[in-house]
Amino acid sequence: MPAPRKKPSPPKSLRTADKLARLGLSSDMALVLHLPMRYEDETQLLTLREAGLRHGSTVQVEGVVVDCDVQYRPRRQLVVKISDDTGLLILRFLNFYGSQASLMAAGKRLRVRGEMRHGFFGDEMVHPTVKAVDEGAPLPDALTPVYPAGEGLSQALLRKAIAAAMTRIDWADSLPGALRERLGLMPFEPAVRLLHNPPPGASEGALLERTHPAWTRMKFDELLAQQLSMKRAQAARRQQGAPVLASVGELTHALLAALPFSLTGAQQRVLGEVRTDLQAPYPMQRLLQGDVGSGKTVVAALAATQAIDSGYQAALMAPTEILAEQHFRKIASWLAPLGVDVAWLTGSLKKREKEEARARIESGRARLVVGTHALIQHDVGFARLGLVIVDEQHRFGVAQRLTLRNKGVDSVPHQLMMSATPIPRTLAMTYYADLEVSVIDELPPGRTPVVTRLVAQERRDEVIARVHAAALEGRQAYWVCPLIEESEALQLQTATDTHALLTAALPDLRVGLVHGRLKPAEKQTVMDAFARGELHLLVATTVIEVGVDVPNASLMVIEHAERFGLSQLHQLRGRVGRGAAASVCLLLFQGPLGPVAKERLAIMRETTDGFEIARRDLAIRGPGEFLGARQSGQAMLRFADLETDQWLVEQARNIAQELLSSQPAVADAHLARWLGAKEDYLRV
Ligand code: ADP
Ligand code: MG
Numbered sequence: 001m002p003a004p005r006k007k008p009s010p011p012k013s014l015r016t017a018d019k020l021a022r023l024g025l026s027s028d029m030a031l032v033l034h035l036p037m038r039y040e041d042e043t044q045l046l047t048l049r050e051a052g053l054r055h056g057s058t059v060q061v062e063g064v065v066v067d068c069d070v071q072y073r074p075r076r077q078l079v080v081k082i083s084d085d086t087g088l089l090i091l092r093f094l095n096f097y098g099s100q101a102s103l104m105a106a107g108k109r110l111r112v113r114g115e116m117r118h119g120f121f122g123d124e125m126v127h128p129t130v131k132a133v134d135e136g137a138p139l140p141d142a143l144t145p146v147y148p149a150g151e152g153l154s155q156a157l158l159r160k161a162i163a164a165a166m167t168r169i170d171w172a173d174s175l176p177g178a179l180r181e182r183l184g185l186m187p188f189e190p191a192v193r194l195l196h197n198p199p200p201g202a203s204e205g206a207l208l209e210r211t212h213p214a215w216t217r218m219k220f221d222e223l224l225a226q227q228l229s230m231k232r233a234q235a236a237r238r239q240q241g242a243p244v245l246a247s248v249g250e251l252t253h254a255l256l257a258a259l260p261f262s263l264t265g266a267q268q269r270v271l272g273e274v275r276t277d278l279q280a281p282y283p284m285q286r287l288l289q290g291d292v293g294s295g296k297t298v299v300a301a302l303a304a305t306q307a308i309d310s311g312y313q314a315a316l317m318a319p320t321e322i323l324a325e326q327h328f329r330k331i332a333s334w335l336a337p338l339g340v341d342v343a344w345l346t347g348s349l350k351k352r353e354k355e356e357a358r359a360r361i362e363s364g365r366a367r368l369v370v371g372t373h374a375l376i377q378h379d380v381g382f383a384r385l386g387l388v389i390v391d392e393q394h395r396f397g398v399a400q401r402l403t404l405r406n407k408g409v410d411s412v413p414h415q416l417m418m419s420a421t422p423i424p425r426t427l428a429m430t431y432y433a434d435l436e437v438s439v440i441d442e443l444p445p446g447r448t449p450v451v452t453r454l455v456a457q458e459r460r461d462e463v464i465a466r467v468h469a470a471a472l473e474g475r476q477a478y479w480v481c482p483l484i485e486e487s488e489a490l491q492l493q494t495a496t497d498t499h500a501l502l503t504a505a506l507p508d509l510r511v512g513l514v515h516g517r518l519k520p521a522e523k524q525t526v527m528d529a530f531a532r533g534e535l536h537l538l539v540a541t542t543v544i545e546v547g548v549d550v551p552n553a554s555l556m557v558i559e560h561a562e563r564f565g566l567s568q569l570h571q572l573r574g575r576v577g578r579g580a581a582a583s584v585c586l587l588l589f590q591g592p593l594g595p596v597a598k599e600r601l602a603i604m605r606e607t608t609d610g611f612e613i614a615r616r617d618l619a620i621r622g623p624g625e626f627l628g629a630r631q632s633g634q635a636m637l638r639f640a641d642l643e644t645d646q647w648l649v650e651q652a653r654n655i656a657q658e659l660l661s662s663q664p665a666v667a668d669a670h671l672a673r674w675l676g677a678k679e680d681y682l683r684v
Contacts, residue, residue: 035147078101110131143202183651223649238282251308263295285435295440317372324370335368361381386414390418450608476537514538555585558573
């Protein structure tokens, strides 16, 4: 066997290109659009005496080396002393190369930048940046950019690569002058040049805060590219065929007649929007937003009956087994009496049950299928899938949603996505620019708003007494155990301990326990007992977060509320206030709380409006965290900030529409520039 040949190491320039590519900087335009995160002011030079008065701040000085020496105590280090006419400064380097020592040999003139410190032997800097210069060497006349960098990429290298790219790109402005003037935007080239090399006198504050007009231009361009690409994707989708679900027929009318309530105005409006979409020959992509308890399920069911009435199947997918089961039970209780075969499919079914369900789905006998992501596994084939409904869509990845969409036989099924985590308007406009959005902005009548109180953990005993009192009045309560992110086992332990403790503290009450590790059947037994009123108190982990619907429960206790996300607290709180009784939510917290935690809990006390909570949550946390890791990776904006740049988002959206209809060539040019720089704005 021939010995494996040793690979020659790649040329240095190639390795640099690789490193740049790792940062997504593989084209000249990408380099040019790699903008500084901050600047260093190297336009000023202080004398050593002046610098000596500025301990703690970063300064630039110049001096001649009078001594350069390796010391070994307290640890090995290079110690360099420089002086000018006014004083002396010690430079310390704990890690250094031999070449550095020769660069800083006695007699050399050094320009040094670093933080001034007061050392035992006098003024000093640790690990300053150092450059050998000739006497009288000119100072830069612009602030020096500091770029986001990756491993092994020095600022010097990035600066060089970017400066070179700037000499090669086509600077033509992608926006026509008239449009720029109308919007008050800077031209492209001066904006970009200014951001890379701000002239003296440019406001460093405005640059750092990204309020400078040059930044505004970049943000607008970025948002416009995103809007354009999403609108294009939407248009492309319209080219795909979808089954025309034209018939609002017998089954739909029978369901409406059988419901124990009539639809709210908001439900009717939203249902009208969905109906119109389903009758179109291209796939619906609609996001149905509605606060917890606003009644999304029935709208979903009525969309499903329209598909069934039109001779197609519908599928409803939920992120967790407990939520899927809730849907299944509710919808089956509506549709089974009307003669509809509703199939149930999750991963935890026995093999035989799974096969049986699959057979009914494949033959088309099952008209509606409810389940978890087991629905999108490859071995499930639908006979005639016309509509896919995805609950809590933000919990699924895009890929998962797409798989279900591809289960249509000769056309793409319509998609209805539901979310009880209301997404603020700006966020919806950017992240879901390719979706139609319907909002149920009204709760069914007869609900009483939940009163929320913050209670310090020390007063837990009073809270237990309160649970007791509520139970004596015939009401039921939830007790949600703290979220322990690091360890599911620990979370389980806490729930078990809490259950034991509350059972002991409330000997005359029946206390149940539900958590994620229970088998589905066990879970259901407990939930059923609670729903039938056989349990006074249900101790739970966050498994009850979504969907659980027990109208008689009117007290919710959440321990360590400070550890939960706001939308999660809102979801949990939504489990009460579902009946006529006045409901209370007690948020137990462990003090002392930091200012952010205080503000977050205050929001929960001040409002029960999920949209308002989402908006304020976004303001505190920023969109990346708000959407969670799954979403934020997709279309993260680099420059624009959805909270502070709302106005720009709206502008970009309007202009995108305008350009696509009246100046498509401008849209093309703009997209080409920005997509060439970053490809993942384009989403499916
Ligand atoms: P969510 O939007 O949180 O999914 P659900 O669909 O679970 O809300 O509805 C919450 C509760 O309100 C359910 O018990 C449901 O049957 C009931 N409901 C839905 N619509 C109405 C209505 N128009 N009038 C009265 N009750 C309704
Ligand atoms: Mg729901």
